[in-house]
Amino acid sequence: MTTLDPDELLTPAEAALVTKLSVSTLKDKRWKNTGPRFIKLSPGRGGRIRYRRRDLDQWLASGQRSAR
Template sequence: MSEATLTPAELAAELGVSTKTLMNWRWQGIGPRYVKLTPGRSGRIRYRRRDVNAWLVSCAAGAAA
């Protein structure tokens, strides 16, 4: 991947949540978009910086409404 990506641990630290919270958000479909690099239940996950930024903007817009 040539663009900036974050591991779940990196994103969790940045957002101040646990990796388990990110996992729950993925399961519920409410967190930032992610890319699954390997198949299966324990496949490697990465978050694109642009997707995280877009998600943060949408959260802020929803809170302001």
Template sequence: MVRQAVEEETVSDAAPGPLLSPKQVRAVYGFSEQTLANWRWAGTGPDYIKTSPGRGGRIRYKRSAVDEWLEAHTVSGGAAA
């Protein structure tokens, strides 16, 4: 039950701010943190901000960058699919 409360806080914390942690991106958009890490490594996911160099730097995503990335990867039905 404690874990559920923490996850609910994560979802509500994600709503107001323009910068999202990978956990908040997961809560809002449904992409796992590992998927986001894989996309960062491959250079294929949404743009992100790294607060400091090295492995210890925190990762943040602009909500607008995730929305733009999703829009750019939206495929219409028909021949384009």
């Protein structure tokens, strides 16, 4: 059994697989500040974006609702 590293940095494509969203939807959520936390590895418009697995998990869990 493989243990997932919560501090692993994922590319937008990898984050899209984890969240079941498209890369473009994640990009849109970054612009609107409604998505998971992300890291910009280099400055400027073309900066490389990464997501920590822990931040994706927390963001997904924050959307959980219990049935009434």
